Amino acid sequence: MSKHSENPTRGTRTARTAAATLVLATTLAGCGFVNTGGGDGSDGGTNGTSGTVTAYVNTEQSAGLAPLVEAFEQETGSTVDVSSATTDELNQQLRVQLTSGTAADLIRVSPGSSSPVAAGVLGRADELADLSDAGWVAELSEDTRSLAEVEGEVVAFPVSRNAIVMAYNREVFERAGVEVPTTWSELLTACEQLSAAGVTPISTPFQGGIYLQFWVYALAATLVYAENPEIDAQMAAGETSFVSDARWNETFARIAQLNDAGYFSDGMLGIPPDQGLQSVATGESAMVLLVSAGLPQLYGYAEGGEEAFDVFALPANEDASSTHVAIAPDFLAVNAEAENPEGARAFLDFLARPENVEAYADEMGVLPGLAVDAELSSDALEPIMPMFDSGRTAGYANYLWPNGDVQQTMLQSGQEWLDGTIDTPALLEQMDAEYARGTS
Amino acid sequence: MTTVLDRATASRADDPGPRRRRGRRAVVPYALIVPALLFYAVVVLYPTVAGGVYAFTDWNGRRAATFVGLDNFVQLGTDPAPRSALANTLLIAVSTTLLQTLLGLALALALHTSLVSRNVLRTLFFAPALLPPVIIGFLWQYVLTPSGPMNDALSAVGLGALTQNWLGDPSIALASVIGVIIWQNAGLTMVIYLAGLQGVPEELLEAAAIDGAGRWQRLRRVTLPLLVPATTIAMSLTLIGSLKLFDQVYVMTGGGPGYATETLSVVMYKEAFVSGRYGYSTAIALVLTMIVFAFAFVQLRGLRRFEVDA
Numbered sequence: 001m002s003k004h005s006e007n008p009t010r011g012t013r014t015a016r017t018a019a020a021t022l023v024l025a026t027t028l029a030g031c032g033f034v035n036t037g038g039g040d041g042s043d044g045g046t047n048g049t050s051g052t053v054t055a056y057v058n059t060e061q062s063a064g065l066a067p068l069v070e071a072f073e074q075e076t077g078s079t080v081d082v083s084s085a086t087t088d089e090l091n092q093q094l095r096v097q098l099t100s101g102t103a104a105d106l107i108r109v110s111p112g113s114s115s116p117v118a119a120g121v122l123g124r125a126d127e128l129a130d131l132s133d134a135g136w137v138a139e140l141s142e143d144t145r146s147l148a149e150v151e152g153e154v155v156a157f158p159v160s161r162n163a164i165v166m167a168y169n170r171e172v173f174e175r176a177g178v179e180v181p182t183t184w185s186e187l188l189t190a191c192e193q194l195s196a197a198g199v200t201p202i203s204t205p206f207q208g209g210i211y212l213q214f215w216v217y218a219l220a221a222t223l224v225y226a227e228n229p230e231i232d233a234q235m236a237a238g239e240t241s242f243v244s245d246a247r248w249n250e251t252f253a254r255i256a257q258l259n260d261a262g263y264f265s266d267g268m269l270g271i272p273p274d275q276g277l278q279s280v281a282t283g284e285s286a287m288v289l290l291v292s293a294g295l296p297q298l299y300g301y302a303e304g305g306e307e308a309f310d311v312f313a314l315p316a317n318e319d320a321s322s323t324h325v326a327i328a329p330d331f332l333a334v335n336a337e338a339e340n341p342e343g344a345r346a347f348l349d350f351l352a353r354p355e356n357v358e359a360y361a362d363e364m365g366v367l368p369g370l371a372v373d374a375e376l377s378s379d380a381l382e383p384i385m386p387m388f389d390s391g392r393t394a395g396y397a398n399y400l401w402p403n404g405d406v407q408q409t410m411l412q413s414g415q416e417w418l419d420g421t422i423d424t425p426a427l428l429e430q431m432d433a434e435y436a437r438g439t440s
Numbered sequence: 441m442t443t444v445l446d447r448a449t450a451s452r453a454d455d456p457g458p459r460r461r462r463g464r465r466a467v468v469p470y471a472l473i474v475p476a477l478l479f480y481a482v483v484v485l486y487p488t489v490a491g492g493v494y495a496f497t498d499w500n501g502r503r504a505a506t507f508v509g510l511d512n513f514v515q516l517g518t519d520p521a522p523r524s525a526l527a528n529t530l531l532i533a534v535s536t537t538l539l540q541t542l543l544g545l546a547l548a549l550a551l552h553t554s555l556v557s558r559n560v561l562r563t564l565f566f567a568p569a570l571l572p573p574v575i576i577g578f579l580w581q582y583v584l585t586p587s588g589p590m591n592d593a594l595s596a597v598g599l600g601a602l603t604q605n606w607l608g609d610p611s612i613a614l615a616s617v618i619g620v621i622i623w624q625n626a627g628l629t630m631v632i633y634l635a636g637l638q639g640v641p642e643e644l645l646e647a648a649a650i651d652g653a654g655r656w657q658r659l660r661r662v663t664l665p666l667l668v669p670a671t672t673i674a675m676s677l678t679l680i681g682s683l684k685l686f687d688q689v690y691v692m693t694g695g696g697p698g699y700a701t702e703t704l705s706v707v708m709y710k711e712a713f714v715s716g717r718y719g720y721s722t723a724i725a726l727v728l729t730m731i732v733f734a735f736a737f738v739q740l741r742g743l744r745r746f747e748v749d750a
């Protein structure tokens with residue numbers, strides 16, 4: 001009897017447990033915690049059959065792409081679903097998205113091996129699609145191709161190229177009677193004149209270190225890469241290093257010279273970038289070294305807008321004809337696990353048309369990503385175009401460093417160096433130590 | 441009779457009995473919390489344990505993780521960055537815990553009066569604690585820039601000699617961060633003490649006064665001993681929060697200038713999301729968790745010994 005009375009109870013308990021489990025599973029699925037596997041990608045909101053291309057880009061790219069996305073959608077009838085974030089946020093999130101299989105079809109990647117989500121790093125891990133057969137590959141300049149290529153395969157498309165330029169306040173220069181410097185000694189003279197006129201010669205918003213790196217890359221373009229294009233190969237082979245290479249030492253010595261002379265902003269390590277740009281716009285400072293993509297922000301701070309400023313290439317030595325400009329491609333790549341790889345490639349082909357390359361560059365005030373015949377309506381970068389046209393350019397130094405930690409150390413320890421806590425050899429040795437850790 | 445006996449027997453057989461009824465009643469509450477426990481296990485426990493495993497691997501977010509034993513912990517012991525960050529973290533924790541507790545207590549005592557404006561003042565002092573830490577960070581980053589409102593205000597009142605590069609000078613940047621943290625959270629400590637002060641019996645204070653105790657003696661001999669439970673709560677919350685400090689530091693200084701304000705949480709974040717060393721970052725997280733646990737445990741045990749009943 002007791003046996004009979006227990007069996008129904010156990011059965012009831014089992015049924016209740018099953019029911020509770022079902023309810024819980026349903027509830028969690030409703031909340032989105034459980035993947036029910038019901039999505040087969042055939043509904044209108046997914047890729048593949050609907051012709052939707054997803055893209056995850058940085059905020060600058062998003063602004064430049066907006067009109068082209070619209071044109072592409074009208075022409076093809078497909079949809080480009082663009083999400084954006086600042087470059088820092090994007091770099092931090094993209095790694096997780098790729099790992100979890102939730103990354104978009106088109107993604108913004110850094111050039112070379114400069115971060116854990118750089119073209120070189122992701123390309124070596126087979127996480128980017130091979131785009132070598134695309135028609136626009138023939139339009140890649142040599143320096144861009146070296147950063148877009150991994151083991152013989154082109155894995156990234158350059159939507160534009162940025163240049164590091166010195167932007168100056170025209171009125172401040174005129175009031176102080178300063179001519180645009182073309183050599184290092186002329187730059188020092190200009191700084192002296194500006195200082196005598198009661199103006200901070202160079203705005204250096206070094207809080208966070210981002211603007212410090214522009215100085216290193218801009219000077220290295222002339223002092224290091226123009227003189228020894230093989231420096232990266234030599235460093236990778238262990239034949240030289242930051243601390244043992246005289247050119248790298250000279251690069252940092254130039255920055256130290258300006259700092260020691262008092263030509264940089266007071267309290268520079270506490271000045272955020274936006275305030276540094278504002279000080280140039282208001283005439284409190286005369287000039288600031290920045291990437292060309294930052295020019296629209298600078299213009300926005302001045303009543304006169306673009307007309308209030310002009311740019312020049314940062315001279316690094318006494319031979320004006322040897323001054324090089326540091327440039328960097330801004331890449332898009334196709335996720336190797338893209339749900340709509342054909343759509344993503346088609347969109348890149350669309351962007352590669354000369355009129356669209358031109359439209360993007362005009363919209364953003366940047367250099368064209370591909371070496372196509374483009375007539376730019378903005379003359380903001382006109383002063384550096386001769387260098388660009390004659391090939392006097394070099395990529396940002398960090399792009400061919402083996403990992404992002406070399407740059408991170410340069411930025412953080414660089415602040416200690418500017419403050420006088422460590423000397424130049426100590427800084428360069430720290431960078432060498434990170435370099436020696438190899439590829440990330 | 442037989443029928444009656446059979447019914448009685450049947451009734452006893454159907455009745456599970458008082459012990460079983462009690463057992464069923466006891467099971468119900470546990471059954472009701474099962475969904476919540478399952479949810480907690482899925483959302484908190486599993487990720488925590490699964491994440492902890494990565495501390496013993498070299499996972500970089502891309503390739504499969506390889507077991508590396510205690511390598512990450514050995515590196516943690518030799519790496520200068522985490523060690524300097526640990527020193528900063530402990531300095532922040534100790535100083536904010538002490539200063540914030542003292543300031544919160546002082547504010548509570550000052551506002552536990554019949555002052556007409558006390559409610560307005562309580563609200564004003566508590567308001568910063570309600571703001572998101574990131575907003576506080578951006579706000580103070582602006583206020584503390586060399587040409588920002590802080591230096592302007594000092595100059596305006598003739599204290600120009602005291603102007604500083606608050607966040608850009610490595611020798612004072614950490615103190616500036618500590619100041620901001622205390623400014624934000626002192627109001628919260630004040631509220632905890634105000635609640636504690638409500639529990640101090642008026643008759644005890646009156647009795648002490650009748651016995652001739654002055655204000656200072658009443659505070660020292662009656663009020664403060666009865667506020668020890670509030671102190672325990674306030675100090676524990678402050679200590680745990682300051683050991684985990686991330687948002688304000690990351691927004692205001694990013695850990696700089698140089699490494700001057702880097703905390704363990706900032707290093708952990710950079711290692712994972714900037715450098716892609718998730719395994720190493722998880723090892724830092726585990727160590728930080730143990731540090732927080734150890735400090736909180738010791739502090740709680742220590743303070744509870746001083747608690748007294750009213």
